[in-house]
Amino acid sequence: MSEECTHNCETCSSNCGGIQKEKPHEMSQIGRSIAVISGKGGVGKSMVTSMLAAEARRRGKLAAVLDADITGPSIPRTFGIHGHAEGSDLGIFAPKSKTGVSVMSVNLLLENETDPVIWRGPVIANMVTQFWKEVIWGKVDDMFIDMPPGTGDVPLTVFQSIPIDGIVIVTTPQELVSMIVEKAVKMAEMMNIPILGIVENMSYYTCPDCGKQHAIFGESRLEEVAAKYGIEKFARMPIDPSIAKACDAGEVESLSGPAIAALYDMIAE
Numbered sequence: 436m437s438e439e440c441t442h443n444c445e446t447c448s449s450n451c452g453g454i455q456k457e458k459p460h461e462m463s464q465i466g467r468s469i470a471v472i473s474g475k476g477g478v479g480k481s482m483v484t485s486m487l488a489a490e491a492r493r494r495g496k497l498a499a500v501l502d503a504d505i506t507g508p509s510i511p512r513t514f515g516i517h518g519h520a521e522g523s524d525l526g527i528f529a530p531k532s533k534t535g536v537s538v539m540s541v542n543l544l545l546e547n548e549t550d551p552v553i554w555r556g557p558v559i560a561n562m563v564t565q566f567w568k569e570v571i572w573g574k575v576d577d578m579f580i581d582m583p584p585g586t587g588d589v590p591l592t593v594f595q596s597i598p599i600d601g602i603v604i605v606t607t608p609q610e611l612v613s614m615i616v617e618k619a620v621k622m623a624e625m626m627n628i629p630i631l632g633i634v635e636n637m638s639y640y641t642c643p644d645c646g647k648q649h650a651i652f653g654e655s656r657l658e659e660v661a662a663k664y665g666i667e668k669f670a671r672m673p674i675d676p677s678i679a680k681a682c683d684a685g686e687v688e689s690l691s692g693p694a695i696a697a698l699y700d701m702i703a704e
Contacts, residue, residue, distance in 0.1 A: 457564055457596045460526050463572040466497075468598060469579050469631065469702060472623075473605045474615030476507075476584040479636040480605045482678065483698070484581040485513040485687045487603070490699040492534050493691065496576040499529065501566050502540035503593060504583040505559045506552050511540045515685025519543055526571045534688045539570045556588035563589055567597050586622045594626040601631035603702060606660070608638060608652040613660050620664045632668035632701040633661055640674040668701045670694070 459465050471484040484500060491498040502510040511517065514532040520543040521528050529537040541562060542548045552559070572578070580597070583589050593599065602623050606612045616633070623630050635657040639648045651674055661669045672678075672694055681690050 455596075456598050457568050459567055460569060460571050462525065463570070464574045465499075465572060465578050466576040467578065467600045469577065469601050469603060470582050470590075470593060470599050470628075471579060471603045471605060472582045472590065472619050473584050474586075474617075474619045475612060478584075478605050478607050478612065479672070480504075480584065481507075481509045481513065481581050482682055482687075483603070483605050483634050483636060483672065484579050485510060485682065486678075486690060486695050487699055487702070488536050488577070488579045489514075489534070489688045489690065490695050491577045491579075492536050492688070494699070497535075497537075497574055499537035499572055499575045499578045500539075501563075501570075501578060501580045502538065502542075503563045503566070503580050503589055505541050505554070505562055505589070507583065508540040508542040508552075510538055510581055511542050511548070512685060513682040513687040514538055516543070517548065526569050529570050529572050532688060536688070537572055537575065539566050539572075560588045560592035563593060564596050586618055590622065594622075594628060599626075599628050601629045601702065603631050604633045604666075605636055606633060607636055608650065608655050608657075613656060616660060617664070620666075630664075630666050632670065633657065633664075633666050634670050634672060634698065634701075636672045637674045638671035670698045670701045672698065 471480055473480040488498045488500045500510050502508050516530050516532060516538055520530055529539045530543060531537055541552055604616060604619050606616050635655060637652055638655055640651050641648050657669050678690060681687055
């Protein structure tokens with residue numbers, strides 16, 4: 436691939452033979468597409484994705500979530516969406532949450548939402564592009580794509596075939612995860628996609644008795660890590676049992692507060 440490649444074959448003049456960006460369904464109008472990624476699992480990426488979409492909707496945006504984490508789909512549950520997605524000869528209709536967030540996930544296509552998805556990488560990656568091309572999203576201001584962890588087949592397919600406007604990286608305070616962040620940063624740079632911000636999840640715990648903040652997983656190095664990679668915007672999310680409880684109950688849209696507002700402010704521009 437040429438160094439001059441912009442990853443947009445419609446405007447690129449490098450003649451590198453790159454992959455053509457896929458267009459969404461003809462009945463879809465997508466504004467921004469933001470990928471939420473992490474270098475490893477277990478950092479709360481899906482939770483952050485859900486809260487970003489819920490906050491966008493709270494601010495009057497038409498929001499949607501494309502659940503690209505095919506083998507670990509949890510987005511429908513956080514929004515309390517069960518059952519099956521419906522379709523017609525025109526395409527598949529994205530189900531909506533209580534407040535109107537459009538969601539598409541493989542769980543909405545399975546006979547039972549607890550059935551495992553035992554597919555090989557190329558099949559999984561193809562399913563993600565089908566969600567983009569064949570789902571009728573309607574008009575969307577902010578599309579959030581919940582990516583699987585790591586830098587494998589699905590992230591590569593998404594970055595190459597879907598027009599991504601920016602990336603949000605989710606991490607935790609541990610030293611190991613900070614090292615993993617570099618992998619996600621370098622992949623974004625290689626794909627020529629801007630990093631909108633970095634989220635440090637499980638950053639601190641506020642004692643309900645004394646109000647003091649405790650760094651359960653070690654002192655935050657978020658500002659240091661952000662500066663190292665030239666990331667200007669960042670946000671910290673607390674360890675809060677009420678957040679996990681709301682997500683498990685399908686009530687992510689009931690969550691609000693300064694931390695969640697700061698999370699969306701990070702990518703609002």
